[in-house]
Structure formats: structure tokens, C-alpha cells
Amino acid sequence: MPDSVPLPDEVALLWGRREAPRRGPKATLTIDEIVRAAVGVADADGLAAVSMAKVAAELGRSTMALYRHVRSKDELLMLMGDAAVATPPDLSGADWRTGLTTWALSIVETLREHSWFTQLPLSGPPVGPNNLAWFESALRALTDTPLAELEKVGVVQNLITLVHGEVRLGRELQRSFDEDPAKFGRYGEVLAELIDPVRFPALSRVVSSGAFSEPEMINQDLAEDFRFGLSLFLDGVEAYMQRRAG
Incomplete structure (x- = not known):
């Protein structure tokens, strides 16, 4: 030994x-x-x-x-x-995609209760018992997949990056919205004045579609946005697994 x-x-x-x-x-x-x-x-x-x-x-x-x-x-x-991160959810019996979805939504909810978490200095990979328990939970969800061990780590690390971005941006956007809701409602109007459709054709089409109009900006559901981004991320993981298995 x-x-x-x-x-x-x-x-x-x-x-x-x-x-x-x-x-x-x-x-x-x-x-x-x-x-x-x-x-x-x-x-x-x-x-x-x-x-x-x-x-x-x-x-x-x-x-x-x-x-x-x-x-x-x-x-x-x-x-x-x-x-701050306490105990991860029990993912027993869940397939890998359901497990990682539950995992991600759970950690986002946990970190929103402690929004200062994303401001903590990072000095290296997780080593604390609670952080490692979350790491273990996500890795275990990938047990029956065709991924190599290092690939599983890569999936979890990138998922953590997505989660941290959601919590940090959500906190900052919410604070800004609380200070001046009208600023969000005016965003589409401001862009319409600034955007040259020759220089910014794609952005111009978005503005013209009304996607940045007042109701859409003010009523934007950040939680739903995260679910959409999470789904896209997991779609990519699934496609990679299929290529890996083939």
C-alpha cells in the first residue's frame, strides 16, 4: 500500500x-x-x-x-x-439526462439562495466534502454512458460553468432591473435607433421582430432561459455520446 x-x-x-x-x-x-x-x-x-x-x-x-x-x-x-452548497439531490434511478437536469436546477436554486457564492475567489478544483459530493453526484449520473472517465469530468466541468454563469448573470440582471425596470423596456427602442441593418443585419432582424420590445424584456423568465440553455447543452452531450458509441 x-x-x-x-x-x-x-x-x-x-x-x-x-x-x-x-x-x-x-x-x-x-x-x-x-x-x-x-x-x-x-x-x-x-x-x-x-x-x-x-x-x-x-x-x-x-x-x-x-x-x-x-x-x-x-x-x-x-x-x-x-x-453553502449543502447536500446534492438523490438521483437514484434517473437516466443521465434527467439526472443532470435535476442536478443543474438544484444547484442553481441552492446558489440563488447564496448569490454571493459566485463572487468567492477560486484557488483550484473542488476539495471540500460538500462540493465533492455534488461533483460525485453529477459524475454518477453519467455512469452508464459510453463516455470515458475524463470525458465525464469534462461534461460536469462545463455544466458547472453554465450554472455559475446563470447564477452570476441572473443576480446582476435582477439587481439592475430592480433599480430601473424601464431601462429594460427601452432596450429595443434604443437599439432601433442605433442599429444599422447593413453593419448589423442579424441583430437588426431580431430588433425588427419585436423580440426586444417592452413586454418581452420586462417579462423575461430567466429560469426558463436557463432551462433552454441547459437543454441545448445536454443536446450537445447526447449527440457527442451517440458519435462516441458509434
Whole structure:
């Protein structure tokens, strides 16, 4: 049996395998309590509001009490990113396409509850237990397909990219709409004034069709748009599988 590889410090923290400090006063907090408080701050006031001092105040403790468990804000953000995604859905018995559809819709719903998630810094592939559980769930949905293992990873990675784009763009568009709904309604009119059909023939046809008219822009269903994009993505995966099997 090969020798075990020492875990990087941040991975040990995510999995609860980093040793607690032996010196100093006895700990009166747990990492779970700290992370729950930090997630609550981010949900209420945005990611920018999260600081060690703010989280400590929410818990009624000193900032130093947090540092006994979490050594920096970067570590706290890493823990928050894993805690936010919770548990993936049960895809037992579903075919690969139904499974990935359920998976994608579930993670989008989860991340919309924590819209700050897409603002977290990315330092590498997922290593936390919850993020890996979602990765495992999506890979398992592809078990009975003709894809090679690395191809399955590619499908899931690209699906994750689609999900993150949906959550981030949806958040920003919703915020902009809430600030000025009329701006969306005027979009078609503004383009009609700007678009030269010789230079922008395809876009001109879209504008002329009324696709950017006020009712369509204001009543646009972002969730339905995502379902449409997801369906196109899965159509492509299915076509690739058919070529791969043939």
C-alpha cells in the first residue's frame, strides 16, 4: 500500500482534520458555528460585509476567539463556499439526462439562495466534502454512458460553468432591473435607433421582430432561459455520446 500523502492545511481544515491549538484558553466556539454566522452575514449584507470582526460580533465573541479555529478571512471564505452548497439531490434511478437536469436546477436554486457564492475567489478544483459530493453526484449520473472517465469530468466541468454563469448573470440582471425596470423596456427602442441593418443585419432582424420590445424584456423568465440553455447543452452531450458509441 502506498504511503499516505500529507493533506494540505486548507484541505485538512475543510474535512475537520486539522489539529486544534493546544495552547491558550479552552475553545468556546466551533467551526460550524463560525461558518453559519459568516454565511448569515453574506446572505443578509453581501460578501463584502463578511469580516472576522463582523462575524465575531454576530456571535458575541472576540475576534481572537475566531482565530483559534480559522486563521484568516481566506480560510473563512473557503469554508463558506463549501457550507453553502449543502447536500446534492438523490438521483437514484434517473437516466443521465434527467439526472443532470435535476442536478443543474438544484444547484442553481441552492446558489440563488447564496448569490454571493459566485463572487468567492477560486484557488483550484473542488476539495471540500460538500462540493465533492455534488461533483460525485453529477459524475454518477453519467455512469452508464459510453463516455470515458475524463470525458465525464469534462461534461460536469462545463455544466458547472453554465450554472455559475446563470447564477452570476441572473443576480446582476435582477439587481439592475430592480433599480430601473424601464431601462429594460427601452432596450429595443434604443437599439432601433442605433442599429444599422447593413453593419448589423442579424441583430437588426431580431430588433425588427419585436423580440426586444417592452413586454418581452420586462417579462423575461430567466429560469426558463436557463432551462433552454441547459437543454441545448445536454443536446450537445447526447449527440457527442451517440458519435462516441458509434
